[in-house]
Amino acid sequence: MRILLLGSGGREHALAWKMAQSSILDELFIAPGNSGTRKHGKNIPIDPNDFEAVKTAVIDNNIEIVIVGPEQPLVNGIADFFMNDEVLYKIPVIGPDAKGAQLEGSKDFAKSFMKRHNIPTAKYGTFTKETVDKGIDFLRGMNSPYVLKADGLAAGKGVLILDNLKEAEKELKNMLMDSKFGTASEKVVIEQFLDGREVSVFIITDGESFKLLPEAKDYKRIGEQDTGLNTGGMGAVSPVPFADAGFMDKVHNQIIVPTTKGLKSEGIKYKGFIFFGLINVKGDPYVIEYNCRLGDPETEVVLPRLKSDILDLFEGIATNTLSERDIQFYDKSAATVMLVSGGYPNKYEKGKQIFGLNTVVDSICFHAGTKSDGPSSVTAGGRVVAITSYGKNIEFAIKKSYETIDKISFEGMNYRKDIGFDLIK
Numbered sequence: 001m002r003i004l005l006l007g008s009g010g011r012e013h014a015l016a017w018k019m020a021q022s023s024i025l026d027e028l029f030i031a032p033g034n035s036g037t038r039k040h041g042k043n044i045p046i047d048p049n050d051f052e053a054v055k056t057a058v059i060d061n062n063i064e065i066v067i068v069g070p071e072q073p074l075v076n077g078i079a080d081f082f083m084n085d086e087v088l089y090k091i092p093v094i095g096p097d098a099k100g101a102q103l104e105g106s107k108d109f110a111k112s113f114m115k116r117h118n119i120p121t122a123k124y125g126t127f128t129k130e131t132v133d134k135g136i137d138f139l140r141g142m143n144s145p146y147v148l149k150a151d152g153l154a155a156g157k158g159v160l161i162l163d164n165l166k167e168a169e170k171e172l173k174n175m176l177m178d179s180k181f182g183t184a185s186e187k188v189v190i191e192q193f194l195d196g197r198e199v200s201v202f203i204i205t206d207g208e209s210f211k212l213l214p215e216a217k218d219y220k221r222i223g224e225q226d227t228g229l230n231t232g233g234m235g236a237v238s239p240v241p242f243a244d245a246g247f248m249d250k251v252h253n254q255i256i257v258p259t260t261k262g263l264k265s266e267g268i269k270y271k272g273f274i275f276f277g278l279i280n281v282k283g284d285p286y287v288i289e290y291n292c293r294l295g296d297p298e299t300e301v302v303l304p305r306l307k308s309d310i311l312d313l314f315e316g317i318a319t320n321t322l323s324e325r326d327i328q329f330y331d332k333s334a335a336t337v338m339l340v341s342g343g344y345p346n347k348y349e350k351g352k353q354i355f356g357l358n359t360v361v362d363s364i365c366f367h368a369g370t371k372s373d374g375p376s377s378v379t380a381g382g383r384v385v386a387i388t389s390y391g392k393n394i395e396f397a398i399k400k401s402y403e404t405i406d407k408i409s410f411e412g413m414n415y416r417k418d419i420g421f422d423l424i425k
């Protein structure tokens with residue numbers, strides 16, 4: 001198979017790494033890719049949101065299937081663009097159409113979908129400029145902390161959790177009246193705060209059947225013990241001990257099945273990944289959010305635990321035969337620690353040479369924000385490289401990643417020193 005993968009982060013490097021192991025891969029192209037993906041295929045310098053450029057790349061390289069890593073092209077309708085194009089309509093896209101991608105692209109859509117299908121989630125209300133006064137009243141009827149969510153995509157920054165009512169009222173007005181998050185906050189979802197432990201669960205589906213992937217826990221805050229600013233994710237582990245069989249049964253019955261059935265009943269033929277951002281409240285799962293793609297850095301621990309050929313699964317999605325495909329996992333655990341640029345998630349410098357990557361043998365270095373500089377790699381983003389390791393349990397996997405990190409350096413390098421520590425007895 002000739003494959004085009006869209007995206008340039010750690011998730012995409014992990015996807016490229018996994019696809020490169022497939023016996024049915026002929027050639028892999030990554031657009032635009034990074035300094036890590038070039039080891040597994042050919043990087044082509046185009047923007048995944050430039051659909052005409054994607055079309056040209058597909059035709060020029062005889063691409064047979066397109067895998068979409070990030071959410072933006074999906075929410076922008078790349079799958080619809082292919083379906084409605086007289087040349088591209090035969091080329092399968094792994095990723096939902098714009099309607100399906102609304103699960104991530106609109107928090108209000110996701111919440112009303114969950115309500116329609118009785119899927120456990122926090123109580124909420126949605127408000128606009130016109131109903132801002134009702135929004136203020138709604139806030140006053142809630143307890144602290146207050147959860148405000150911009151409806152649309154806001155590069156992971158659209159959720160505010162505030163202890164103080166006055167501050168929450170002010171932020172609600174900022175979002176609705178002063179376009180704090182641009183058009184993404186034309187609608188705001190106000191939600192009940194749920195107290196519990198978070199876990200990320202993933203499925204792949206062809207719109208008919210689905211397969212569950214390994215679950216993962218990610219670490220979003222910049223500082224140890226979950227302190228400081230939110231980031232794209234500072235590390236992840238899989239499996240997650242508190243997502244035990246009883247909990248995962250509830251996830252299957254109360255969340256995954258009603259979601260896939262609900263999509264079907266609403267005429268949405270969803271092909272691709274669904275990421276369930278869940279919270280475990282006293283043993284019961286609630287949906288915090290849906291994403292229409294794999295998570296980052298969760299992918300860097302989920303795919304290393306997948307034993308099966310991922311292209312066989314993608315082919316199953318493309319041909320509506322996923323139910324006939326076999327899926328197997330490794331028993332071993334995986335952990336990843338993200339090395340980030342100094343200053344991230346605030347302002348940081350780029351272009352720093354990364355040393356030591358070639359000396360690593362016991363871990364996998366998934367490039368997140370890197371660029372090639374001749375044979376070497378330089379930093380090109382806030383999150384730079386995810387260091388993934390296996391272990392007989394998560395404790396061993398984490399230990400190995402930290403040992404590997406001692407061999408790697410770049411100016412300003414920062415990382416969390418406590419990934420997974422909360423899960424180790």
Ligand code: AMP
Nearest residue numbers: 122147159191192193194195277288289
């Ligand atoms: P989201 O972008 O919806 O995943 O929200 C970002 C983060 O905010 C989540 O990963 C949670 O840590 C937190 N969060 C969102 N909604 C809630 C909620 N209702 N209760 C508690 N925490 C939440």
Ligand code: GLY
Nearest residue numbers: 218233295296297
């Ligand atoms: N790690 C969370 C995300 O990918 O959104």
